[in-house]
């Protein structure tokens with residue numbers, strides 16, 4: 546089973562991944578992973594994130610290359626062996642974020658990004674959406690990169706809502722504005738139920 550965590554920057558994904566890492570109900574071999582990954586493709590992505598002049602279409606393909614490598618070399622092999630995979634960000638991040646950065650180039654940028662993935666990606670079985678308002682998200686994330694402004698995060702949030710409306714059965718919405726321990730407890734409960 547592939548479970549993904551999604552949400553705005555600062556929504557608490559890393560904090561919840563840490564809590565999942567010490568959950569005793571998960572098999573020892575569970576793969577905890579993330580996008581951008583730690584591979585050299587992921588390094589290229591981080592370089593682009595920190596470059597305010599990066600071309601948004603080139604950036605989409607860097608993220609997508611990282612995803613292709615992640616699916617082929619981490620996600621699929623684990624799933625084929627029956628090992629659960631939990632990923633901090635995954636394809637929905639591209640649909641939501643690059644669905645915003647590419648709005649000046651495509652009529653429906655999110656649809657374009659989805660079409661690029663559709664023939665080869667492996668969709669998540671379930672996605673936990675850490676729901677938080679853009680102001681709190683920007684505050685918590687410290688607005689350290691070009692994606693972390695309130696205006697940008699508002700548009701990203703709208704795209705996440707579009708994705709949830711399209712596939713409500715895949716998403717579990719978690720109110721991430723509550724204290725860390727409560728959010729993490731809900732995430733653990735949701736994953737235990739899913740598995």
Ligand SMILES: Nc1ncnc2c1ncn2[C@@H]1O[C@H](COP(=O)(O)OP(=O)(O)O)[C@@H](O)[C@H]1O
Nearest residue numbers: 554555556557558559560685721723724725728
């Ligand atoms: N529920 C919460 N309430 C208050 N602060 C939180 C909460 N969850 C996370 N934080 C803090 O917000 C910051 C961003 O959290 P993090 O888990 O790194 O988010 P993300 O991985 O989604 O960007 C960290 O300083 C973290 O300690």
Ligand SMILES: Cc1cn([C@H]2C[C@H](O)[C@@H](COP(=O)(O)OP(=O)(O)O)O2)c(=O)[nH]c1=O
Nearest residue numbers: 553554555580581608634638639642643692
């Ligand atoms: C995976 C992914 C991340 N991003 C953005 C979201 C973040 O602003 C940035 C880095 O992601 P990440 O390191 O997960 O940031 P955070 O822990 O703050 O949520 O990259 C995209 O725009 N598209 C993507 O496909």
